[in-house]
Amino acid sequence: MTETAVVAVRGLTKRYGRVQAVAGLDFDVLRGQVCGLLGPNGAGKTTALRMLVGLIRPTAGEARIFDRLVRPGVPELARVGTIIEHASFVPHLSGMRNLRLWWEAGGARWEDADLEGALAVAGLGDAIERRVKTYSQGMRQRLGLARVLLGRPELLLLDEPTNGLDPQEMRAVRELLRRLSDAGVTVLLSSHLLAEIEQICSHVVVMDKGQLVTTGTVRDLLAVSTSAYFEVDDVETARRVLAAATGVKRVTDESPGLSVELDGAQRSALVTALVNAGVAVETVTARHQLEDAFLGLVGRHTERHIGKGA
Amino acid sequence: MVRLIGTELKKQALRPRTWVALGFLAVVPIIIAVALKLNPPDLSRGREGARYFYLATQSGLFLPVAALRVMSGFFLVVVICMFAGDAVASEAGWGNLRYLLVRPVSRGRLLTAKLFVAAVFAVASTALVALSGLVAGVIAFGWDPITIPIPGLSQSTGDILGNLALAIVLITWGLAAIVAFAFMLSTMTDSSAGAIFGAVGLYIVSLILGQIDSLGSIRYGLPVQYYDAWSDLFASNKFTDDMWRSILLQVPYVIVFCGIAWWWFHRKDIKS
Ligand SMILES: Nc1ncnc2c1ncn2[C@@H]1O[C@H](COP(=O)(O)OP(=O)(O)O)[C@@H](O)[C@H]1O
Ligand SMILES: [Mg+2]
Numbered sequence: 001m002t003e004t005a006v007v008a009v010r011g012l013t014k015r016y017g018r019v020q021a022v023a024g025l026d027f028d029v030l031r032g033q034v035c036g037l038l039g040p041n042g043a044g045k046t047t048a049l050r051m052l053v054g055l056i057r058p059t060a061g062e063a064r065i066f067d068r069l070v071r072p073g074v075p076e077l078a079r080v081g082t083i084i085e086h087a088s089f090v091p092h093l094s095g096m097r098n099l100r101l102w103w104e105a106g107g108a109r110w111e112d113a114d115l116e117g118a119l120a121v122a123g124l125g126d127a128i129e130r131r132v133k134t135y136s137q138g139m140r141q142r143l144g145l146a147r148v149l150l151g152r153p154e155l156l157l158l159d160e161p162t163n164g165l166d167p168q169e170m171r172a173v174r175e176l177l178r179r180l181s182d183a184g185v186t187v188l189l190s191s192h193l194l195a196e197i198e199q200i201c202s203h204v205v206v207m208d209k210g211q212l213v214t215t216g217t218v219r220d221l222l223a224v225s226t227s228a229y230f231e232v233d234d235v236e237t238a239r240r241v242l243a244a245a246t247g248v249k250r251v252t253d254e255s256p257g258l259s260v261e262l263d264g265a266q267r268s269a270l271v272t273a274l275v276n277a278g279v280a281v282e283t284v285t286a287r288h289q290l291e292d293a294f295l296g297l298v299g300r301h302t303e304r305h306i307g308k309g310a
Numbered sequence: 311m312v313r314l315i316g317t318e319l320k321k322q323a324l325r326p327r328t329w330v331a332l333g334f335l336a337v338v339p340i341i342i343a344v345a346l347k348l349n350p351p352d353l354s355r356g357r358e359g360a361r362y363f364y365l366a367t368q369s370g371l372f373l374p375v376a377a378l379r380v381m382s383g384f385f386l387v388v389v390i391c392m393f394a395g396d397a398v399a400s401e402a403g404w405g406n407l408r409y410l411l412v413r414p415v416s417r418g419r420l421l422t423a424k425l426f427v428a429a430v431f432a433v434a435s436t437a438l439v440a441l442s443g444l445v446a447g448v449i450a451f452g453w454d455p456i457t458i459p460i461p462g463l464s465q466s467t468g469d470i471l472g473n474l475a476l477a478i479v480l481i482t483w484g485l486a487a488i489v490a491f492a493f494m495l496s497t498m499t500d501s502s503a504g505a506i507f508g509a510v511g512l513y514i515v516s517l518i519l520g521q522i523d524s525l526g527s528i529r530y531g532l533p534v535q536y537y538d539a540w541s542d543l544f545a546s547n548k549f550t551d552d553m554w555r556s557i558l559l560q561v562p563y564v565i566v567f568c569g570i571a572w573w574w575f576h577r578k579d580i581k582s
Contacts (some may be wrong), residue, residue: 019332050579055579056580072411072417072576073411073414073416077414081414086405086407089404089406090327090401091404092324092325097324101317101577102317102409102410105314105318105410105413105420107311107415
């Protein structure tokens with residue numbers, strides 16, 4: 001473990017009966033990074049984050065924050081801001097009262113909270129004095145971010161923070177995270193949306209079925225183009241032509257088109273080969289490593305429709 | 311810790327349900343006073359329980375006793391169980407429990423604060439019935455001491471007020487086992503209704519089992535077997551052995567139930 005690892009996870013495992021929610025997960029988040037924890041629903045993201053804040057006990061392995069083994073209520077948690085699943089509150093109290101009671105329940109003085117900064121993030125205006133039970137999902141999520149920021153955290157652990165937000169609010173969250181990151185805050189946020197991670201994060205940890213799939217900087221993983229996707233009029237001929245081309249590792253069906261794993265071949269050369277064989281090419285898309293790592297997990301077809309739009 | 315208890319008190323005090331429950335407890339003695347005023351009981355026709363109603367019309371100081379007799383058997387139990395059963399489970403139900411626990415606070419402290427607040431509201435509930443009864447009774451029937459030539463029944467104003475205070479303590483503590491059970495269930499479930507019903511269920515089962523003679527001496531270990539002993543304060547003006555039994559009987563139950571709650575809550579995975 002390097003000395004700047006703010007989050008360090010080693011062999012982290014959580015079993016629920018026969019279900020392995022998290023299975024031997026390893027990764028680090030270094031100071032100042034904005035790291036995405038990317039995985040399809042059920043990958044174990046929430047479970048991993050819960051273990052990082054001491055809400056649930058690992059079956060095996062360990063999680064550290066600020067170089068301290070996480071246990072329920074360890075002092076380092078004062079430096080962490082977290083939203084797990086959705087932000088939730090005491091429904092019969094106002095947003096403001098919720099912030100204050102939550103803050104004081106941690107033993108801190110209300111005067112020490114960064115109320116101004118928090119309220120600016122919540123952007124709730126007069127609604128801050130309304131009962132939380134009257135809030136929309138987006139308002140709650142914003143109040144949740146505000147609550148997290150009261151204590152000027154050094155590390156943010158956010159579980160799908162843009163869930164339930166409209167596109168405008170999503171953009172605001174992205175900008176907020178960028179600002180916080182510029183101010184030196186380390187962020188680990190989970191998402192099942194590749195596009196979101198691409199937009200927000202400097203680093204990414206891809207996980208599936210509780211295990212690490214790949215990790216690295218988003219830039220590196222985006223730089224390497226490892227496959228291409230073709231849609232053509234004559235799939236059968238195209239498959240033959242592509243499989244015979246040099247620099248092609250593998251051709252797989254991916255309805256309605258074909259996915260081609262590249263090993264040196266240029267996309268343009270493949271298009272030329274197809275056209276020469278009388279195949280009309282309708283679409284060619286380059287795929288990079290991150291997409292490959294992630295799309296392989298969730299099924300490319302669905303991701304193209306639900307993921308890219310977000 | 312003081313700050314934590316303060317937040318928990320505010321949370322409970324600002325809850326509409328709390329006001330509905332306490333309002334109900336305060337209104338019933340007033341209704342009793344009005345009913346007795348409009349339709350005074352006739353002692354010659356009365357059943358055993360009617361004695362307190364009759365006495366209440368002789369001195370308003372006795373109305374709280376009648377109100378406690380009426381309320382302590384069920385409604386008060388439900389309300390007190392509500393405060394204890396809600397303590398942790400409602401936070402879990404709101405999804406707020408995890409946010410209380412992702413902080414550098416120990417789970418034990420949170421639990422202690424919640425138990426303390428539940429206890430405060432339990433005492434307040436009983437006291438409210440007595441207080442509301444006292445005010446309504448005095449307004450309706452005055453505060454003359456009772457002078458009936460039966461030893462024990464004749465009590466000075468000071469005696470009655472002192473006994474009332476004692477009765478509040480005896481009634482509330484007499485439910486301590488049930489309250490601890492509600493609290494224990496509250497740490498185990500995300501449904502506060504489940505915890506409340508569970509505890510009220512234990513109360514009712516204990517009452518029923520207490521009626522079954524063939525259970526023999528087992529009955530004397532049931533948590534609410536001596537729960538009604540407090541009313542002897544107003545019949546004999548003495549602190550009886552049954553009152554001591556009621557007090558002491560709670561201790562092992564409270565230790566066991568709170569111990570389990572403590573143990574459970576510390577090892578619990580917070581998944582809500
Ligand atoms: N309390 C639980 N009991 C049993 N299984 C659970 C529990 N929580 C999560 N799981 C299972 O663990 C896996 C990971 O869940 P989760 O961490 O919520 O994934 P994600 O947040 O990535 O969608 C899922 O298969 C889920 O069904
Ligand atoms: Mg999740």
